[in-house]
Amino acid sequence: MTTILNYIENNKQRFLDELFELLRIPSISALPEHAPDMLRCAEKWVELLKKAGVDKAEVCPTDGPPIVYAEKIIDKTKPTVLVYGHYDVMPVDPKNLWNTEPFEPVVKEGRIWCRGANDDKGQSFMHAKAFEYMMENGILPCNVKFMFEGEEECGSGNMLKWCAANKERLTADVILVSDTSMFGQQDPSITTGLRGLACVEVEVTGPSHDLHSGLFGGAVANPANVLCSMIASLHDEKGRVTVKGFYDDVEEVSAADSAALAKAPYNEEDYKNAVKVNKLTGEAGYSTQERTGIRPTLDVNGIWSGFTGEGSKTIVPSKAFAKISMRLVPNQDYKKIGQLFVEHFESIAPPTVQVKASFHHGGPAYVSPTDSKGYKAAYAAYTEAFGKEPVPFRSGGSIPIIAAFDQILGIKSILMGFGLDSDAIHSPNENYYLFNFYKGIETISYFYKHFVQ
Amino acid sequence: MTTILNYIENNKQRFLDELFELLRIPSISALPEHAPDMLRCAEKWVELLKKAGVDKAEVCPTDGPPIVYAEKIIDKTKPTVLVYGHYDVMPVDPKNLWNTEPFEPVVKEGRIWCRGANDDKGQSFMHAKAFEYMMENGILPCNVKFMFEGEEECGSGNMLKWCAANKERLTADVILVSDTSMFGQQDPSITTGLRGLACVEVEVTGPSHDLHSGLFGGAVANPANVLCSMIASLHDEKGRVTVKGFYDDVEEVSAADSAALAKAPYNEEDYKNAVKVNKLTGEAGYSTQERTGIRPTLDVNGIWSGFTGEGSKTIVPSKAFAKISMRLVPNQDYKKIGQLFVEHFESIAPPTVQVKASFHHGGPAYVSPTDSKGYKAAYAAYTEAFGKEPVPFRSGGSIPIIAAFDQILGIKSILMGFGLDSDAIHSPNENYYLFNFYKGIETISYFYKHFVQ
Numbered sequence: 001m002t003t004i005l006n007y008i009e010n011n012k013q014r015f016l017d018e019l020f021e022l023l024r025i026p027s028i029s030a031l032p033e034h035a036p037d038m039l040r041c042a043e044k045w046v047e048l049l050k051k052a053g054v055d056k057a058e059v060c061p062t063d064g065p066p067i068v069y070a071e072k073i074i075d076k077t078k079p080t081v082l083v084y085g086h087y088d089v090m091p092v093d094p095k096n097l098w099n100t101e102p103f104e105p106v107v108k109e110g111r112i113w114c115r116g117a118n119d120d121k122g123q124s125f126m127h128a129k130a131f132e133y134m135m136e137n138g139i140l141p142c143n144v145k146f147m148f149e150g151e152e153e154c155g156s157g158n159m160l161k162w163c164a165a166n167k168e169r170l171t172a173d174v175i176l177v178s179d180t181s182m183f184g185q186q187d188p189s190i191t192t193g194l195r196g197l198a199c200v201e202v203e204v205t206g207p208s209h210d211l212h213s214g215l216f217g218g219a220v221a222n223p224a225n226v227l228c229s230m231i232a233s234l235h236d237e238k239g240r241v242t243v244k245g246f247y248d249d250v251e252e253v254s255a256a257d258s259a260a261l262a263k264a265p266y267n268e269e270d271y272k273n274a275v276k277v278n279k280l281t282g283e284a285g286y287s288t289q290e291r292t293g294i295r296p297t298l299d300v301n302g303i304w305s306g307f308t309g310e311g312s313k314t315i316v317p318s319k320a321f322a323k324i325s326m327r328l329v330p331n332q333d334y335k336k337i338g339q340l341f342v343e344h345f346e347s348i349a350p351p352t353v354q355v356k357a358s359f360h361h362g363g364p365a366y367v368s369p370t371d372s373k374g375y376k377a378a379y380a381a382y383t384e385a386f387g388k389e390p391v392p393f394r395s396g397g398s399i400p401i402i403a404a405f406d407q408i409l410g411i412k413s414i415l416m417g418f419g420l421d422s423d424a425i426h427s428p429n430e431n432y433y434l435f436n437f438y439k440g441i442e443t444i445s446y447f448y449k450h451f452v453q
Numbered sequence: 454m455t456t457i458l459n460y461i462e463n464n465k466q467r468f469l470d471e472l473f474e475l476l477r478i479p480s481i482s483a484l485p486e487h488a489p490d491m492l493r494c495a496e497k498w499v500e501l502l503k504k505a506g507v508d509k510a511e512v513c514p515t516d517g518p519p520i521v522y523a524e525k526i527i528d529k530t531k532p533t534v535l536v537y538g539h540y541d542v543m544p545v546d547p548k549n550l551w552n553t554e555p556f557e558p559v560v561k562e563g564r565i566w567c568r569g570a571n572d573d574k575g576q577s578f579m580h581a582k583a584f585e586y587m588m589e590n591g592i593l594p595c596n597v598k599f600m601f602e603g604e605e606e607c608g609s610g611n612m613l614k615w616c617a618a619n620k621e622r623l624t625a626d627v628i629l630v631s632d633t634s635m636f637g638q639q640d641p642s643i644t645t646g647l648r649g650l651a652c653v654e655v656e657v658t659g660p661s662h663d664l665h666s667g668l669f670g671g672a673v674a675n676p677a678n679v680l681c682s683m684i685a686s687l688h689d690e691k692g693r694v695t696v697k698g699f700y701d702d703v704e705e706v707s708a709a710d711s712a713a714l715a716k717a718p719y720n721e722e723d724y725k726n727a728v729k730v731n732k733l734t735g736e737a738g739y740s741t742q743e744r745t746g747i748r749p750t751l752d753v754n755g756i757w758s759g760f761t762g763e764g765s766k767t768i769v770p771s772k773a774f775a776k777i778s779m780r781l782v783p784n785q786d787y788k789k790i791g792q793l794f795v796e797h798f799e800s801i802a803p804p805t806v807q808v809k810a811s812f813h814h815g816g817p818a819y820v821s822p823t824d825s826k827g828y829k830a831a832y833a834a835y836t837e838a839f840g841k842e843p844v845p846f847r848s849g850g851s852i853p854i855i856a857a858f859d860q861i862l863g864i865k866s867i868l869m870g871f872g873l874d875s876d877a878i879h880s881p882n883e884n885y886y887l888f889n890f891y892k893g894i895e896t897i898s899y900f901y902k903h904f905v906q
Contacts, residue, residue: 030764091766097662154764181668195667199765208729209550212879214648214850215634217780218750219724219741221734224775225684225753232685235678271672276661281674281805288672297671300678301768302759307776311483311607312652312813313544314778314851315754315879322677323760325767327670352734360765397667398767426665426768 004445007133008438015129015441016107018048022087022121023105023114029065029088029154038065038150041087045148046070052128053135054146062158065150071169072135073143079452080143082172082411083131084401085124085179086152089116090426097428110434117432119425123178123418124148126437130444141452145172149401152179155199155361156401163408174374175405176447178440180395180417185435187265188382188443190375191415193293193394194402196328196365198338199301202345204230204320205354210306211316220316221352224305227320230348230355234298234324238284241298241326243344249331253294257394261289264393274422292396296337297327323360327396334362334400363400366413374414374451381416381446385439416444457898460586461891468582468894469560471501475540475574476558476567482518482541482607491518491603494540498601499523505581506588507599515611518603524622525588526596532905533596535625535864536584537854538577538632539605542569543879550881563887570885572878576631576871577601579890583897594905598625602854605632608652608814609854616861627827628858629900631893633848633870638888640718641835643828644868646746646847647855649781649818651791652754655798657683657773658807663759664769673769674805677758680773683801683808687751687777691737694751694779696797702784706747710847714742717846727875745849749790750780776813780849787815787853816853819866827867827904834869834899838892869897 002010027041028034042059049057049070057070065088073080092102092115100106105114112122127146134140147170149159163170180191206223207216236242266289272280282291291297305320307313326341328334338359349355369375370392382390395415402413418440424430455463480494481487495512502510502523510523518541545555545568553559558567565575580599587593600623602612616623633644659676660669689695719742725733735744744750758773760766779794781787791812802808822828823845835843848868855866871893877883 030762030766032763091760091762091764093760093762094663097771153766197667197767199767201765206730209877209882210547210880211728212850213750213752213754213778214650214780215745215848215874216728217752217778217849218744218748219733219735219849220728220730221732222752224756225688228681228684228753228756229688231678231681235682275664275669275673277659277673277805279674279804280672281803282672291671292668295671297666299666299670299675299767299769300681300759301666301766302761302770303677303681303773304757304761306753306755307544307546308755308757308774309483309544309546310485311544312654312776312778313483313606313754313879314650314652314752316752317755318550320756321761323765325666325670325765327667350734351732352730395668396670396672397665421668424662426766427663429662 001137004133004442008441019122019125020105022125023116024103026103027088027150028091029151030091038088042066042068042150045087048128049146052132060162062162064158067159067162068148070146071144072140074140078142080145080172081448081451082145082147082170082175083127084175084177085127085148086120086150087148088150088153089119090153094428099429111431112434112437113429113431115430117430118419118423119430120152120179122432122437123440126178126418126440126444127176129441133445134448141448145170152399152401155363157361159401160404160408163405167409170409172411175411175413176416177402177413178416178418179399180397180415181419181421181423182417183265183391184420185433188386188388188390190378190382190390190392191395191417192370192392193367194365195396195398196332196334196363197398197400198326198328198334198341198362199360200324200338200341201358201360202322202324203356205318207316207318210318213314213316216316221350222316223320223353224317226350226353227305227322230345231300231322233348239282241296243341245340246296246337249333250296251330253290257294260392261293261394263391264289293394294329296329296332299325301325327398328365330365330367332365334364338362363398364403366403368412368414372412374412377447377451378414378416380450381443384446385443416447454590457586457895461894472575472578473558475578476569477556479556480541480603481544482604483544491541495519495521495603498540501581502599505585513615515615517611520612520615521601522599524598525593527593531595533598533625534901534904535598535600535623535628536580537628537630538580538601539573539603540601541603541606542572543606547881552882564884565887566882566884568883570883571872571876572883573605573632575885575890576893579631579871579893579897580629582894586898587901594901598623605852605854608816610814612854613857613861616858620862623862625864628864628866629869630855630866631869631871632852633850633868634872634874634876635870636718636844637873638886641839641841641843642846643831643835643843644848644870645823645845646820647818648849648851649785649787649816650851650853651779651781651787651794651815652813653777653791653794653810654813655775655777655808655810658771660769660771663771666767666769669769674803675769676773676806677770679803679806680758680775683798684753684775686801692735694749696794698793699749699790702786703749703782704784706743710747713845714746714847716844717742746847747782749782749785752778754778780851781818783818783820785818787817791815816851817856819856821865821867825865827865830900830904831867831869833903834896837899838896869900
């Protein structure tokens with residue numbers, strides 16, 4: 001029997017060729033014009049999973065991008081692992097900041113450069129290859145199911161409905177997900193928590209049309225200035241979010257959580273250098289790890305108003321807009337927070353303008369149990385692959401669907417991520433180290449061995 | 454001899470046809486790609502002025518859009534009127550808010566709808582037709598010179614140089630300008646003051662690239678949030694601009710000025726309805742007329758950062774930008790104010806981001822003497838044409854070049870504007886009433902008669 005290491009060594013190039021077929025499809029779920037690409041990407045996944053050895057694989061239609069479902073049932077009495085991933089990616093703008101074509105994968109400096117190289121095509125693909133290895137060598141020890149959605153970057157709305165409607169065939173003992181990162185290539189870690197998310201959009205309307213800033217400036221409220229003041233007021237001088245009731249349900253950090261977080265091999269200088277800022281900031285009284293891991297936050301993701309072209313246009317704009325997202329922690333209800341934001345934002349609107357705030361989408365936070373069979377198998381797998389024990393930590397990111405799996409299917413998820421913070425996911429020049437890619441395939445194959453023990 | 458009223462009556466359609474040839478040329482000076490249109494527009498003007506009867510007309514090249522110069526010298530011993538106007542127009546966006554094609558003039562409800570219908574193609578064209586009338590009927594009482602530039606909406610930078618280099622041929626007794634508005638169709642007014650202008654652009658840089666708002670949100674300063682806070686801080690709770698030294702040189706309102714402004718037939722309800730706002734705002738302690746006429750202001754003309762497309766993208770943007778303009782009053786030096794803004798804005802930058810502020814362009818405020826020959830002739834002309842005396846008032850708008858004419862050429866300008874505040878200049882659906890258009894031609898023809906008396 002070939003070892004996983006030999007199997008990887010002998011198939012390295014083929015693995016990349018197959019992954020690149022997925023990466024070349026611009027499956028941007030946020031942009032409606034890419035709907036055909038979503039379908040192409042789903043069909044490509046079905047083809048790849050069949051090649052890897054599943055009994056059946058299908059494209060399941062939804063009201064949005066389709067969901068890919070596949071399974072290999074070796075023995076109904078054996079345990080079942082349900083693998084989740086997503087094939088949709090984030091938009092690529094600002095495109096001019098990319099050093100290579102966003103959807104033409106390039107291998108350079110030991111990394112794959114392409115939108116989706118990590119998030120999440122690269123990471124979910126590792127599961128297909130670990131599965132393929134076990135099939136080829138007749139050592140798959142349990143049943144495996146795959147479900148890959150195309151709307152994770154937009155809130156997984158249709159995935160939720162689909163799960164609720166397919167509880168039966170989705171029965172499993174654990175959900176395995178690779179859509180997070182670890183501390184470093186030599187510092188394995190397991191994500192034990194994810195932040196929730198609430199996305200809103202706001203619109204401030206002043207005059208009925210853009211006005212001449214000379215004839216009306218100073219007498220008619222400028223919606224761009226007003227929006228700036230309203231957004232500025234969303235944080236107090238301590239860096240706390242001022243939305244009324246925002247912190248009411250926030251779970252305070254336990255001594256144990258603080259201790260676990262403190263164990264993380266975190267270096268502030270490295271962190272600052274990675275994003276090229278001179279000084280960090282955030283909620284007073286908390287460390288950087290706490291600010292991103294266990295405290296809720298509010299960020300403007302986009303803002304626009306008036307004339308943004310070259311040159312100048314001296315106007316009082318008619319409207320101003322902003323997209324705002326809030327990261328939430330355990331116990332915060334994302335729908336309630338969304339509602340609190342809408343009420344708060346409209347309540348602080350001055351009488352000189354019209355303000356509309358609307359809740360877009362979101363999802364709850366998630367904390368995974370560290371005493372479960374799945375967690376212990378993941379822990380053993382990392383230890384075997386990296387030769388050192390992984391560190392459990394809370395990620396600042398959100399995968400809304402993970403908490404939903406727990407609620408709808410009653411199945412806990414184990415977050416075996418292999419990315420690095422330097423992978424620039426959601427940014428120009430997203431990349432994924434070949435080392436992490438191959439190490440992930442190896443680690444995942446070990447997971448199955450330990451899980452059925 | 455035909456009266457001006459008969460001449461207008463007999464040539465109405467031709468006047469429109471000729472004006473429309475100018476209006477159809479998209480001479481947007483702010484957008485470099487329209488450079489060829491600037492030249493076409495200047496050449497069209499030369500053709501129209503020759504038709505109207507000038508001795509010579511030429512396109513004068515500059516480092517920017519060319520300047521149109523033409524003259525009719527009947528007798529060097531007679532006084533000379535120098536007519537100034539501009540053939541460049543503002544950008545048209547947001548284009549989707551236009552009810553007609555921005556550059557295809559349409560006559561509807563007694564108005565011409567088109568970018569430039571008023572500002573300033575429509576208004577400057579009236580001078581060519583009043584001149585034509587006097588030529589056709591052999592009653593031109595003095596010398597006339599025309600200069601039309603193509604960069605007024607961008608600060609008239611090259612016009613300044615051109616004037617300095619052409620002092621000789623620009624000698625005149627008065628400069629006549631129609632680029633302002635009057636109170637109402639039955640309420641003639643003469644603009645006796647213009648605000649100055651200082652345009653700046655600011656750029657706030659946070660992380661080196663857009664970041665995942667989950668992994669970094671809460672720990673890395675968000676440049677969009679920071680920009681909002683910085684802009685919010687530019688006004689205090691009294692609506693005063695907080696830029697250090699901003700009000701140092703502001704000329705306080707004299708009792709006479711206040712009295713003159715108070716005479717204006719101003720109705721707050723009409724004013725609010727014209728722009729569809731429920732409540733007005735501005736610097737505490739001043740009336741709307743004062744806020745727009747004799748007090749300096751600061752407005753965001755445009756702001757942009759992060760993801761502004763459909764859907765959502767949960768990032769901490771790398772950069773945030775804003776275009777800001779300040780309207781200035783007599784005694785405020787626009788270059789000094791621009792510098793004060795740059796220093797102030799960079800001084801309030803938090804250490805978590807990099808801030809760059811740059812001065813774009815601007816111009817000084819202007820106050821025209823009400824005891825001059827030119828002003829008295831304009832006053833008499835309005836009285837004759839409208840059957841009632843015009844009201845002198847200070848406009849909130851800026852025509853930077855007007856003050857420069859005084860400084861460079863030593864010639865005072867008389868602002869005979871015929872627009873209305875409802876003409877939506879600088880906005881979608883710019884328009885100009887046929888009534889004002891024809892009435893302007895009539896009034897201008899009377900000006901010459903009174904000027905030489």
